[in-house]
Amino acid sequence: MSIYSNWSSYQKEIAEDKFYYARSCIRQNFFPGSEKAFLNILSKNLGKDILDDPLHTSCSGIAYHADILPFETTMTMVARQFAMMTEAGYENFVSSCITSFGIYSEVLETWHHFPEKEAQIREMLYKATKREFKIPQNVAHTSDIIFKFREGIREKGVNKLVNIHTGEPLKGVEHIGCHYAKVFPSKGIGGSEFPYVLAGMIEAWGGTVVDYPERRHCCGFGFRNYLVKANRGYSVSNTKRKLESMAPFQPDFILANCPGCSMFIDKWQYTLKQMDGVVYGQKAIPVLTYEELAGLVLGYDPWELGMQMHEVDVEPLLDKMGIKYDSSKKYEGVNGKKIGQPQRWEGCGKL
């Protein structure tokens, strides 16, 4: 037996083209430029066919994990998503949200083991909507797609994850969402123990990955931790544990593939400054989505990518990469309208 033979079970098949895109409920508020960037990167930079269908809905994952909806309701909503995909003539389903990706995987796994459940849901969907569906040929998370095309992005890229002042690779912390590979390890690249989906991007684009003790620890977001206000301290303490562990390695950025992780590792840095007076890193550590990072490599304008919405300023990272940006336009919306500025602190704006 080869000592790495078990690695084969961590591989994943990802479709080449013709994707049906399902947006996230929360990402458009948290990181509003990321989903648009994904669509642009796929269709304009990589020439892929991807459908951004306005007819699809929430997968109901938040309600499911908050114990508000029964699983049958969630399965029926997922069935409707698949019906939308089938009617549009697509077979490869791409989810922008990690929790949705976990939900789709869980529903398909349930139907695989309990075909009678699938039959029941098909009947319920038909009674409610007169719709029918085909099981997708391929289900992937958007980070899987960027991972698959990471070499193509590097070839078309104009920027690298290299510090232009020192010539050294930039140090990236990668943080994998729990619902990506901890629910069904075989559905994620590298499984739950050696997830490679984000590390592969960082390495392909010239950076190095920081291996720190709490690398696999949850960010602490957790719907129950966040939705129940009294539990938010638990969420903060988990992020604090990660930040404390990674800070000595002096990472240049954090890369996450979960809407909740990206949001909270970014925002909790401000919270922790207010609670403990601690700033991790020289000026806090910028947190990026993989679409934002791919966009920067491809030469997208940082403000077009929505990076002004981050709690922690991304300018130190942009400066290291040698990316030009117009500070005066940071807080301008699409029509030049001022969108407001966050409170200044060590991690954001000049004090």
Add this chain to the structure above:
Amino acid sequence: MYDIIIIGGGVAGMQAAIAAKKLNLEPIILEKENKLGGKVAHKYSLFPTFSSAEQLIDRLEAQIIENKIDVRYHCEVVSIHKEELSVGYTLNVGDIKKVDNLQARSILITTGYEPFDARIKQEYGYQVYDNIYTSMDLEAMMKKGLILTKEGNTPESIAFIHCVGSRDSQIGNEHCSRVCCVTGVKQATELCQMIKGARVYNFYMDMRMFGSGYEEMYKEAQQNYQVRFIRGRVSELSQTIDHKVRLKAEDTLISKPIAITVDMVILLVGMCGAVNNESIGESAGLELRENGLFKPVNAFDSTTKSTVNGIFYAGCAESPKNISESMNQASQAILNISTYLESK
């Protein structure tokens, strides 16, 4: 023609050869290394007496010389021809490889075991992170009398992880290697003796103290040396920026997750079949267990007999054993071989 070819010159093979001579049989030992003693020769001390491993090998070797027993070194056996009871082997001397064949009236397989390759349990970071060693590595360090971290410091805190490569369905090794538990107790005690004030932790699933004197060792390790035994599997190891090892586990007796940082981690690696067991087994039509060790005719009164006439087993080649069990089985195997040869 020799009466018995003994494949493997570990403690079982040596004991078998000595016993054979006492019954006026003519044995020959084929040993792949340049010295006798097998895995025991690489050990610093033996449980439960803490006596020297080297002294045991010296005693056995003296009897091998005294009895004028033939030993061929550098012989790596790769096949057995069961019809004519001959052994195919490669003589490895330096870069020169010579293929040869040897026939006898019977064959005794005492190939011992191969330590589990700890790199397979990737979450334990062996050969990825600094200051993570196996129990075999630690024995070698103890033999040299130098217990040092990679940075050259004496470790103040050491954690042992039990059942690495044993009782683990994730990697397909369901079997218990039996002696790792007591090895962990022995090595923990010795580290406490060698390093004053050392904090030593043992993360275990069960403590299987099956041998005479083992339970007493376990008790002494706790009472006299304050070795901390924590029931729980370690989920992963990682490196801190100052090259210490961060360890995460669950203490299943108090149902709490724990994380500690130590200077050194020792992985108590289990036993797997010797490298050539598969080719030997296939060539001779011998049945292997799932763990790669040889399966005897039955588990009670014929543990030394294979399903092929004239081929016998002893020691860890058949199943995980401690030294005394291996040597006793070797003597038993010779008795069975003697009976077999008389009946021919």
